[in-house]
Amino acid sequence: MAEVLLEISGLAKAYGALHVTAGVDLSVHSGEIHALIGPNGAGKTTLVAQIAGEVMPDAGAIRFAGSDITRLPVHRRARRGLARSFQITSVFPGFTVRENVALAVMAARGRTFRLLRPASADREANAQAELLLAEVGLAGRSRVAASGLSHGEKRALELAMGLAARPRLLLLDEPMAGTGPTESAAMVALLERLKRQYAILLVEHDMEAVFRLADRISVLVAGRIIACGTPDEVRADDRVKAAYLGEEA
Amino acid sequence: DPVKVGLVSTLSGPSAVLGQHMRDGFLLAVKELGGKLGGQETEVVVVDDELKPDIAVQKVKGLLERDKVDFVAGVVFSNVMGAVAKPVTASETFLISGNAGPSTIAGAGCNPFFFSASYQNDQNHEVLGQYAQSKGYKKVVLMAPNYQAGKDSLAGFKRYYKGEVADEIYTQLGQLDFSAELAKIAAAKPDAVFTFMPGGMGVNLVKQYRQAGLAETTPFLSAFTVDETTLPATGEAALGFYSGAAWAPNLDVPANKTFVAAFEKEYGYIPALYAAQGYDAAKLIDSALKATGGKTADKAALRAALKKADFSSVRGDFKFNTNQFPIQNFYLVKVGKRGDGKVETMVAEKIFSNYGDAYAEKCDMK
Amino acid sequence: MTALLALRGLTAGYGGAPVLFGVDLDVPAGAALALMGRNGMGKTTTVRAILGLVPPTGGSRTFDGVPLAGLKPHRIARLGIGLVPEGRQIFPTLTVEENLIATAALPRAGQRAWTLERVYGLFPRLAERRRHFGNRISGGEQQMLAIGRALMTNPRLLILDEATEGLAPLIRAEIWAVLSMLKGEGLSLIVIDKHVSALAQVCEQAAVMEKGRVVHAGPAAAFVADAGLASRYLGV
Amino acid sequence: MRRLLPFLLFGALAAVPLFADAFTLSLVARGMIFALAAVSLGFILGQGALVSFGHAAVMGIGAYAVGILMEEGGRDALVSFPVAMAAAGLFALATGAVSLKTRGVYFIMITLAFGQMAFFVAQSLSAYGGDDGLTLAARSTVAGQRWLKDPKIFHFTVLGLLVATVLTCHVLAASPFGRVLAAGKENERRLRALGVDPYPYRLLAFTIAGALAGLSGALYANLAEFVSPAYLSWHRSGELIVMVVAGGAGTVLGPVIGALGVVLVEEGLSRLTEHWRILFGPLLVLLVLSRGGLSALFGRRRDG
Amino acid sequence: MTLTLLLVQILNGLQLGILLFLVAAGLTLVFGVMDVINLAHGVQYMLGAYLMVTATALTGSFWLGLPLALAAALALGLVLERLVIRPLYGRDHLEQVLATFGIILFVNEAVKMTWGSAPLAIPMPEALSGSVRIMDGLNYPVYRLVLIGAGLLVAGLLYVLVTRTRTGMLLRAGATNAPMVSALGVDIAGLFARIFAFGAMLAAFAGAMAGPILSVEPGMGDGLLILAFVVIVIGGIGSIRGAFVAALMVGLIDTLGRSFLTDILKLVMSASAASAAGPALASMSVYLLMALVLFFRPRGLFPAPA
């Protein structure tokens, strides 16, 4: 298999008596889609937040692309190629859809600390933004204010912003949540296309999508990884069935 | 052409009451003179300086350039005076101070176009210093807000008081609660306290001084702290407290008797020092215009007429020093109850007679 | 059976931009309606217009025979409409338990009351987190809380706007079971969800929205069975 | 209308000397000087939601720089104005570095704290008049010439600097830099996730705004020929915020209109009656209640 | 500096803190809980004092005047809410600032026109005009003890109201998401109106209670408003407990700074330098405290969970 891009070892985080992350080891290889599933409140989002740098772990280490990033602030990690979408939609509501993505493009290229030329005149960023918007199915919506998007459209916009960074690892926290059946299908197709270009850590409760997309799946329960393997292995695991999947296996 | 006078006064904010007294005093005089000064139809343009120096400059420019006034009168506060004195005198317009008398203008910065109808800032404080000295107080605590006028006040007091200063307390401007300071005073056990707490601060201090029981043990000497602007609020809490001034409502001068009676009749409250000074300022202008026959164009003649101070002041004897600040008597005044039960400051003792200020010699006008 | 909720020619929009162009819907008492449609077609807007959260610009709404025009949202809700909103909208500065209690209302006569115990029985997870603040629980836990909060108002009509979003498969299955049970108790439902087949098991009626109009209405089972319909309206 | 507005506005200001007397000229100059400060405040406030409640302090520092230099013999604007901007900018940089750790109302209050500290320092500057303030010997010279004494030249100087400030802020707002500021206001968490730490952007913006306020202070010292601690007080900072918000915080021109409006309306009303605030207060309330307000009238600044 | 003096000054500091808390309490309630920046809180405090002046004059009694003044303040609060504040819910903070600033101008002027610009007084109630001797030569008025009691009472009351009652829950919920609260069947607008009026009444209560020891004058609320903001920001907006702790801290720092800073500085610098720097530093102390607190805890001592 390809090289290890992200490596988490012995990661731990507690809120008071609650051990949300209780010694997690996890690796994501470049080019793979690694799904992280588990019951509600298992600690998936908290784990993603620790990888992204919003939450500092109590113990353990996170290595990314060969260097230790455990203590790096969010924006420095993003600069190194970690992009994410949020479980609860997070965009710039007052910006137009295109401005949202264009800003992400400029940020990724380090072109934001410029004082003189208007941002809207950055042709390349605009063109790139339009391309990405078309990719996620928002082609006609680029001049609408992001606050005027429906819930599902905002999810798509989030993804476009994540892609704009041309990241090495994309952290997706429930990208399918809130999208309709059509859009879910479209999202799956998109992620399939993106596969191999980016490594993706995918948190998702839509099992159809997970089993279709993931190369490997890790199952997090109460802060611990209880299983990790190919979709078939995980699907067959009784503990996973009992804790999480139920009938859907 | 009617004579035009711009009256600059503080009419908004917590200190508005001082400006109100001064304005009412000035307008009363004009009214008594039949709306005329020096026999000329007179228009008084009242402006509010908001106690902001830059606003005052703006307003004064309006008076000078748009209203083209012949006199500017008034100004309660020294920092406002500091800002407006230059533009007014530079335009060769006479500025008649109704209250503020900063040392710079009394001394080296004196100006032929500046006349004070009030006093020099240090003088009222000196009254108390002299009184404390003559009373033989050995140990005094001084207290004033921490700003220029506060520091000047204590310096003025110390010019005559030579005993021990147990403590010099500088408080915050606009302070509400004086418990901490009162505890310090009680701990120091002085023979007397001298303070300068104008406006609402004074009201708070006086009430709290009384409530803390200090009034029974330690004489309260003050300047601009207990007067007719604050007495309505402090009431009997201030009874027996001392202040220093060149005037008090009961000062035994005929012109004063008529003034106070007329003022109370017109406005329904007892005039304070500021009202008396405003009244005198108008009378001063009136006397000068009478002398020039109502002419304002000849500045030299007008100045000479002003210098004569040929009017009957509510303070009795009144004449100008070389620096064009008054030479007058100063009294220790004490808060007491009038026949009708109202409290007011009352003359207790004359401290200085025909007293000029300490800066006049630095002024090179003759 | 008379309709509990009836919409006729309902129009509404955001700041002058119309989104609904005449929506007609009926929810009979005790019935469950599946409201379907692609993203951005106006499902949520319809829900908000029912409650008056976006002011309708035309058409009529009646609930249990009461015209809703002119009523403030809280009055409408008090008539017996419970909402599980899109995006959860949990109160972050209230604890889990406070979220449940704050807006709770007494049940109507003859109704089996929703209480804290009953909600905790349904979602044991919430009981474990009862002292956590609303923004200190996971997305799925928030979703459970949103459902519990709506139930605590003891509604007659429960509207669930993407209520299974972000829930684990096991819990999701549980929710569907609960909805069936509630329907059995006489509660009426409007359910917006992307899990079409599960919807069909709970709801007897289905309505499909497209560009601010109801473009198809009929029995839910038939809708699911007809692959052509589903692909035409939902693209699946 | 929107496109024409700046030309109408500045054209009208340029025409004022044609008919105005000296007093009106100085009144308008005062309005423009406040407009300059308001534009700089409006820039950080509208663009980055950085509501500084200590902006008067920076303005006052600019004024004091001119006053103190003059007292010490530095009369020329070519020296004192840059010094004023640098002093104000430095103060903004230092206090901003600390203040920008907080957001929202906490930011408002911490900037107030620094403003008050500067105020108390000015008040205790006994050598320069303390609370009584400091009278300038004369207006600053320009390259040795006493041009600023002429009210018309002074008027055009202020106008020119105001236009330059408006342009600067306009360019900055539209730049990627400005967009990051706006993004930080909208959703800071998202911005960080995109790899941008808003802190240095905010600090630079805060410093630039400070320097511009310093410039307006320098002009103000020249207009009044007087500096006073009152210039640094929180009341004045509050007035600046009122000007910005009254005119519309989301636009570059809003603060100009707000400042001129407030100055002129105040003057007009106070001529009517001593109790003009009883009219002015409700006017402000009505302005807010009838909004969008002026800014809605003139359209929002957003180039998409 | 004796131990007694130190203790007395600590008492004074606590008492100033309580007074500040009384003023800040309504402000935190309206700002922290309803998310409305109400600059008019200061003039509501002033109005309370002036209404009390009139009410005591009318009834001739402090105890009859107080409820009368409070009722009037409550009514005025309801009117103000209906006319000005209600349209401002959920609007930008700065628009609230502008509108309530307008109210300040209006009320200050109206008060001056009605009651005149001279300071006025509220007589101390006869029953409370006694005092206790706390150190040689210094009495402590009983009234101040009552003031402390009133402050503690208000603190307790508010704490229970906000954290323990359903009204408190709804207020907190409404602060973050009012439409959602009404979608769940609660008349949040009506609740806000009542709470705003209650806040106005609290402000008025502070003004009325302060009257017998402070001067009643136009603009008396303006400076206090700023201090009240300092208090609620140090405490963490929305936290009654925070406001209480912060008020005591501010009271103590301010009082102790005023009492001892100059003397302490004299130990390390010349007397004249100390008496120049001491008072200036003492004036700044409150602001220094705020800057320090915010530097280390950017959302105050007891930040709301958000």
Ligand SMILES: Nc1ncnc2c1ncn2[C@@H]1O[C@H](COP(=O)(O)OP(=O)(O)OP(=O)(O)O)[C@@H](O)[C@H]1O
């Ligand atoms: N800041 C916090 N303080 C206290 N507890 C927290 C905090 N953040 C999260 N938790 C708790 O940690 C647990 C894990 O939360 P997390 O959001 O990581 O779950 P998750 O696996 O993403 O769940 P879901 O699938 O529902 O999104 C939850 O039970 C939550 O209550």
Ligand SMILES: Nc1ncnc2c1ncn2[C@@H]1O[C@H](COP(=O)(O)OP(=O)(O)OP(=O)(O)O)[C@@H](O)[C@H]1O
């Ligand atoms: N707050 C808003 N302001 C302006 N326009 C909005 C707003 N919310 C939604 N819209 C617009 O209204 C239309 C319908 O949105 P709505 O949220 O009702 O769709 P939906 O069917 O619920 O979609 P989804 O499945 O994505 O939630 C969308 O096109 C959207 O652009």
Ligand SMILES: [Mg+2]
């Ligand atoms: Mg999660």
Ligand SMILES: [Mg+2]
């Ligand atoms: Mg929706």
